[in-house]
Structure formats: structure tokens, C-alpha cells
Amino acid sequence: MPLQDRLDAFKADFEGGKLAYKPGPDVLDVIHRSTAELIATGQALNAKKAGDKAPEFTLKDADSHGVSSAELLAKGPLVVSFYRGAWCPYCNLELQALQMAWPQIEARGARLVAISPQTASNSRKSQREHHLTFPILSDEKSRIAAAFGLRFSLPDYLVELYKGFKNDLPTVNDDPAWVLPMPARYVIGTDGIIAYAEVNPDYTQRPDPAELLPVLDKLRAASVA
DSSP: OOOHHHHHHHHHHTTOOOOSSOOOOHHHHHHHHHHHEEEEEEEGGSSOOSSBBBOOOEOOOTTSSEEEHHHHHSSEEEEEEEOOOTTTTTHHHHHHHHHHHHHHHHHHOOOEEESSSSOOHHHHHHHHTTTTOOOOOEEEHHHHHTTTOEEEEEEHHHHHHHTTTTHHHHHHHHSSOEEOOOOEEEOOOOOBBBEEEEEETTTTOOOOOOGGGHHHHHOOOOOHO
């Protein structure tokens, strides 16, 4: 099943009160309002896009080992997925889809990393629960997300809702600021130039990993031309 179909099915179950937690109209109004307001800012339009130089980074993986984008790009193209954290069910569905696509990505000579603001212990939770075999990197204070133009501050009314959910982002991310990245997917060529970019301020909308494969095929063909 395509990733978006799985996301849509989860959203329908959540908003339809079919899950263990049944949100009331007031909760759904807050969620929809925050998404609409983030879209209205136009921030996604100003994030890094295809043709831009990708910011370099060195981040720690779930075992606190440094992972360098420059070192990965020396071996081939790099797929980078920014996600909100292990607490986000939409992100978890995306990670599962990326894991399923990982053999096809690797077969095309590319590397894959996922980046979130959460601490290493929460990254280990993501890897363990979803059987991930690609690196999960911790973006301290969301600095790399900011360099890509993805970091945003949660409005006060959404912070209060998250607190009611016991979703303590300052603890999860070891950062007193209530900030998150907009979900985003990038393919970076070995020259450091972004070949593919998908940024969506609506976190319930994610591109299918299959979209990456033609981009990687094109990069591989160009490298041997």
C-alpha cells in the first residue's frame, strides 16, 4: 500500500474516533488550525529546494557516533528525511516505508539517513520498534533543520494541547524551545546539490519513497555518462 494511503487511513481512524484516544471537536480544531496557519506562513516555499546547495552536517546517530554528510556523499548520493519524532505516528509510518524502500535505495548506490530533534535514546526507540537498519540522527536544537529552512516554533495554543497529551517536547528533544521541523525529504547529489526536495507543512502528507528511485537512477546515469 502506498505511504499516503496508509497515512490517510490512520488520519481517518484518528479523526473518526476509532483509536484508543478519541479526540473531540475542540482538539481537532486546534490541530487543523495549527496546520493551516503554518501553511499560510509560506515557510515551506522558502525552504531548501532542488538546485540549492545542501547544508553540510555532522550529527550523532542512535549510538552517539558522528555521521558526516560529506563522508556519506563521498560514497554516493544521499537521501535525507526530516521527521518530527518517535511520538508522531505519521512519522513512524514514514520510517517504516523508508525501511521497505531502503534495499532499492542502497542498490542504486545511495545512502539514507533520517533526522529528528529527538535525543539519541528516542532515536534508539525508533530503530528498535520499527526494525530500522539505516541511521537515525539527532539534530540538537534543530540546527540543521533550521539550515534547511524547516524549523518552526509551535504556537502557544498547540503547546498547551501537546502538554495535555503528555507530549513533553522539551524533554524528548532536550531543548527548552517548543520547535519542530516540517517533514521533508531530500536527495542530495555527490556534488552537494539538492536533486529532489519535498517539504510539506501538513505533517499528514508525505511523498512515497518510490518517488526517490527515478531521481537516484538519473543521478547514477549521469555519474557514468
